[in-house]
Amino acid sequence: MKTEIVHSLTSTFEGHAQQTDGGVEYWLARDLQFLLGYAEWRNFGAVIAKARIACEVSGHPVSDHFVAVNKMVELGSGSQREVDDIMLTRYACYLIAQNGDSKKQEIAFAQTYFAIQTRRAELIEQRLLDAERISARRKLSATEKELSDVIYEQAGGNQDFALIRSKGDQALFGKSTQAMKAQWKVPESRPLADFAPTIVLKAKDFAAEITIFNAREHRMASEGAISQEHVTNNEAVRKTLLDRGIRPESLPAAEDVKKVERRLASEDKKSLKNPDGLDS
Structure with missing residues (x-):
């Protein structure tokens, strides 16, 4: 043509x-x-x-x-x-x-035109979902750092942060962090959250935000008090998810968020070199 x-x-x-x-x-x-x-x-x-x-x-x-x-x-x-x-x-x-x-010239053209347009829409949608997950992971990291700071400031040391986070995972998933790592095949050296789907990242972040707020509001000064608060908040978030038909421990692992970040960065570089290109 x-x-x-x-x-x-x-x-x-x-x-x-x-x-x-x-x-x-x-x-x-x-x-x-x-x-x-x-x-x-x-x-x-x-x-x-x-x-x-x-x-x-x-x-x-x-x-x-x-x-x-x-x-x-x-x-x-x-x-x-x-x-x-x-x-x-x-x-x-x-x-x-x-x-x-297909013998019509217009049909032959339309078959390719709409296939490419549909594929482009799918790629855009997937990219938006990937970007949302990366954003949720970064937000959770920032929230957990703030929670660690609160524990250090109010309980006298942030060595308890890992323990409190682990108890939160147990309350959210009904399973330990290690059990979820084994289920999702997460490397031992990597955080569980790097392989969590977006809904789980946001759930963990919400529970941690409530813990931070209440720990400050009620001046909690011990690991035990902050830990119990965090467990209670994760249990409440879990109940909300279960009420909506979402069982967090049954969700499949998501792609390693680090790989997603690298892929998007690579695509950005390619788009600068070839702005009219469409990856297949």
Whole structure:
């Protein structure tokens, strides 16, 4: 396919993209019909039907990607008539392209266009999740350092910090730190938190923040008092998680957060060298 045709089709497809009030990108099926080279709505409807089945088979809710709507169209006489239409997500468009007539130049282009756009969206979403986890890990580190400082200031030494944190883990997971390390296959020299999923990092951080607040508020001056406070807070956080159907000790380990940091840093360097590139 010639470069000028590719650029023209890219501009045309992107020009027909719209957004909901919530910022979700979509295309209207009757616009896509002509973009993909289908003159008859009936024939295009058969392609949409196949795409719906493919969506369902893939495990995605069809109603999330194919939304029936009505719109007014101009008739030759100058009057208007209401017709059925469908709001399509990028993923729905991709499925339609995959089920279309590949001999059509427009379909051949759309199959690649929407595949790349869908992949790009997935990469962006994963990067945001990775960045959120890194941020949660750094926040927990800062909170635990503050807790260590509080123990040192009020209990006369921060040698008790590791013990207090361990008791907090026991209360949160219902298992010891060592047991969770063994379960998640965490190297002995590494902190458990480096392999914890984001929800666990935030849970540990919340419990530690409450411990810091109450330790200062009530001027707790012993390891025993601060330790009991920390256990109570982790037990309360665990109860909240269990009430919402989340059992922290049953969650799978996440990727080593240090590896995630290195990967994102590497991707940033690559993007500076090749701003238009897309990793596969």
